[in-house]
Amino acid sequence: MYLDNNDFTLWMEKLSKKLSDIGKDLKTVITTGEAFVNDDKLLDNQDLAFLLKVSYxxxxxxxxxxxxxYFLVRHKTFYRMADVKDFIQSYASKKEIVMFNKGIEESKILK
Structure with a gap:
């Protein structure tokens, strides 16, 4: 396929616009510090292991x-906060639930 200078310039402008749009979206996610799916915070393995004080x-x-x-996105494991709370309430003692809620509050303060 042959591209002349005009076609190449138009193609590069479209690519630049798409990359700018993606950059704006990423900047929004970075500045808010939150990743939301249906207004639900997502945790990865590292976040959840730290929060629950358990190993991977x-x-x-x-x-x-x-x-x-859990669910996978490109071989990376994620957990919805609502699912984690259900898990904690189903399998943890009252003392562990209090400690979990305290950990959530401390992580919000650190951000």
Missing amino acids: RTLQRYRNSGKLR
């Missing part, structure tokens, strides 16, 4: 047993 392997056991709901 423990999270894997919870996933494999069906106790903790």
Whole structure:
């Protein structure tokens, strides 16, 4: 396929506009510090392991047993905060629930 200078210039302008739009969207996500899906915060393995004070392997056991709901995006595991709260309420003691809620409040303060 042959592109003359005008076609190439138009193609580059379209590409530049698309990249600018993507950059604006990313900047919005970065400045808010939140990733939302249906107004629900998402956690990855690192976030959840830190929050629950467990290892990645423990999270894997919870996933494999069906106790903790999750989804994958390009081989990366994510958890919805609502699913994590349901998991905590189903399988944790009252003391652990209080500690979990305290951890959430502390993480909001640190941001």
